[in-house]
Amino acid sequence: MSVAATSPEALPRGACPTLPAPMATGDGLLARLAPAEALTPAQAAGLAALARDCGNGILEVTARGKLQVRGLDPAGAGRLAEGVGALRIAVREGLGIETSALAGRDPAEVFDPRLLAAALAEAAAAAGLAARLAPKVSIGIDGGGGLGLAGRDLDIAVSPAGAEFRIEAAGMTLGRTPAPVPAVLALLERLAAFGPRARMRDLVAAEGEGALGAGLQPADPREAVPGEPVGRHMLASGWALGVGLPFGQIEAETLEALADTAAQRGATFIEPAGGRALLIGALDDGGADGLADWATAAGLIVDAGDPLRRVEACPGAPACGAARFATRGLARELARDLAGLAKGRSVHVSGCVKGCAHPGRAGLTIVGLDEGAGIVIEGTARDMPARIVRFDELASAVRGFLESSRG
Incomplete structure (x- = not known):
């Protein structure tokens, strides 16, 4: 099977990598797929095995609930596409139409x-x-x-x-x-x-x-329902457990073990969810509790109030060639700080001005620039920084800002 590898510069503005046309990044090619249906635990474990065998063993769930496989070379990208077909994972194509997970x-x-x-x-x-x-x-x-x-x-x-x-x-x-x-x-x-x-x-x-709106009848604005997937969700029968992935990323071995554990506890589906999470069900009370305990021990997120849910971070250097610094170490430090400082503030750590992890506004955005790290207050990675600091001063500078924003 022929797979076209595309550099970021060659993609049309706003384009995204796909399974047949992966995108070049700092750690190899990245392929993205949107399953048309929920995965079975066996399919999820099989996809994890493909990520390990064809790439660098790192999978991601995006903010829109799509799956990504990192660290592919051209031959590995071809094997991944063939393997997805062999697992009978149907992939959505065409216009982007989203529904709840x-x-x-x-x-x-x-x-x-x-x-x-x-x-x-x-x-x-x-x-x-x-x-x-x-x-x-x-x-x-x-x-x-x-x-x-x-x-x-x-x-x-x-x-x-x-x-x-x-x-x-x-x-x-x-x-x-x-x-x-x-x-x-x-x-x-x-x-x-x-x-x-x-x-x-x-x-x-x-x-x-x-x-x-010409031709439509008047309608009241809808009441927005929070789209937080992490935690328990009631089903017609049983529960779905939403498991968050720190920064949207999971290693193949962890996903395989998660899928196997979920199946042992009676789950029949694993659904990638918007908000960088996996929804797993259907589970009875004991199965949901047991899987939540397992996921917590594995470093995954089962509490929507976990400070890691308020920090967005792109892969950063060296995984992304456009990134100016390593983002996720800093992001983890900031999550610990957020547990006691600046409660409610959202943080976005972006390796460059593209702001891939969180295109919208955040309470605090740290962005990698040629001249250092920019600190943006209530804005995006593309906005004018309130301050630019050296990368080796960044952690202390941000911590100082959070201290001043306490409460």
Whole structure:
């Protein structure tokens, strides 16, 4: 099987690595895949084995719930793609359509978002929309369950509005309709006509909410449901346990052991979840407790209040060639500090100005620059730093800032 390796510079702006077209990074090629269905424990263990045999044994779950395998060479990338097929892991392609990681299993859902997502994907494919839109354009279908899509950078969102469907664009409520697929397709066609790199926020700024919502009935804004996957989630029968991965990363041996332990405790699915986590179920009370204890001992996160959940960090140097410093050692130090300082503040440690781990604003952002480390307050990695310090002074400088922000 032929696999194309692509350098970051060669990718169109905003493009992402895929399974057939992995991207070059500092530790080799990186391949990304979005499973179309939850993995079985056996598939998760098999994917872990592929990551070890074809790459450097490091897997990641992204903020949007996609899987990444790191440290591949061209031959390994080819073997990975073949191995994913042999494991019968179906991979989503085309337009980015997101649903809750518990879609179809959440008893609080008003409707099953998977059905609407499938209908929209089919219609978008027939219209050839994916090739005419920016690569990162995304649609969220929120069935109204307990694990929502709040906090996602969605171009279009669909959610329950009584017996109808609410349509949002770039976080703005446009209205409601009984026929969401034609409404979403019409918005996507307008977005495609606006330009191949445009996002919905650009279209909203240019045309306004009123023009984009023409033909829709008025709707109240939805109440955002937190999208925190870590912890226990009630299913129609039993529980799903959300296990967070520190900085979204897990070693192959740990994932294999996690999958085996989950299967021994009765789990039948392992679902990558937005927010860099894995949802595992269905488990009874004893199985959930036992798996949580095992995961904690393995260095994984089962408490949503763990300070590591408030720190985002990219792989940093040397894994990424663009990074100016090693990010994750500092991130772990800051997580320890956050346990007692500046409660509630979010921190983003970025090796460069691209801000891959957290494109949005954070309470405190540390960014690698040519001239040193920038410290950005309430901003992004691309914003003007309030201060630039030498890398060897960074830890103490940030700790001093957190001390001054105590409480």
